[in-house]
Amino acid sequence: MNSIKACIFDLDGVVVDTAKYHYLAWRRLANELGFEFTEQHNERLKGVSRMRSLEILLEVGGIALPDNEMEKLASKKNAWYVEYIQKMTPSEILPGAKELLEELRCNGIKLSLGSASKNSPLILERIGLKNHFDAIVDGNSVTIAKPAPDIFLTAAKKLGVEPEDCVVFEDAEAGIEAAINAKMRTVGIGNPQILNRADVVMPNLKDFTYSKLIEIFKK
Numbered sequence: 001m002n003s004i005k006a007c008i009f010d011l012d013g014v015v016v017d018t019a020k021y022h023y024l025a026w027r028r029l030a031n032e033l034g035f036e037f038t039e040q041h042n043e044r045l046k047g048v049s050r051m052r053s054l055e056i057l058l059e060v061g062g063i064a065l066p067d068n069e070m071e072k073l074a075s076k077k078n079a080w081y082v083e084y085i086q087k088m089t090p091s092e093i094l095p096g097a098k099e100l101l102e103e104l105r106c107n108g109i110k111l112s113l114g115s116a117s118k119n120s121p122l123i124l125e126r127i128g129l130k131n132h133f134d135a136i137v138d139g140n141s142v143t144i145a146k147p148a149p150d151i152f153l154t155a156a157k158k159l160g161v162e163p164e165d166c167v168v169f170e171d172a173e174a175g176i177e178a179a180i181n182a183k184m185r186t187v188g189i190g191n192p193q194i195l196n197r198a199d200v201v202m203p204n205l206k207d208f209t210y211s212k213l214i215e216i217f218k219k
């Protein structure tokens with residue numbers, strides 16, 4: 001008997017490739033502060049909250065600042081980021097994501113977003129996927145960041161399902177850790193070497209289907 005009742009999707013890197021916009025905005029900030037910020041540095045920011053991302057960026061630049069200055073820089077970066085995401089269209093939904101959400105829903109699987117981003121509502125609206133989820137849990141409702149399990153546990157609660165009946169789709173190491181901490185099953189999206197703690201890793205959602213989900217997670 002299949003026990004999977006719900007799927008929880010991270011947003012950035014799973015449903016849309018917003019990492020490139022985060023990178024553009026963080027790099028612009030670093031350049032303004034007088035140092036280079038490479039794509040490799042940017043890898044460290046995936047799945048990490050806005051303030052923690054800024055701490056890592058300042059660490060790279062060897063800069064220490066008081067909290068009020070950090071708040072100002074985080075807002076500045078976010079304003080630039082919002083400029084980019086405001087222009088997003090449904091064409092930026094990653095391959096297979098929309099089809100999978102629709103197929104899962106048709107098969108009675110409950111769906112939630114589980115993202116650290118405070119910009120999730122704007123992104124979902126821009127790409128037209130707001131109504132594809134039964135629950136939306138993001139950085140506005142849960143501020144305790146991944147790898148803490150809070151975002152995913154809140155999603156399970158909102159959907160009315162037990163954590164062990166949930167599968168989390170995540171592209172970040174911190175996100176896989178968060179799902180494991182929540183005692184949920186995991187599908188890593190991306191590099192199997194980085195996501196080696198996931199139950200299974202796929203390059204993207206393109207060929208993922210309801211029957212694959214059931215096959216992988218049958219007891």
Ligand code: BG6
Pocket residue numbers: 011012022045046047048049050053078115116117118119120139172
């Ligand atoms: C995560 C991203 O989904 O959201 C991180 O992977 C980002 O890179 C975090 O820092 C917070 O996003 P936002 O939009 O609230 O700054």
Ligand code: MG
Pocket residue numbers: 010011012013014046047170171172175
């Ligand atoms: Mg992500």
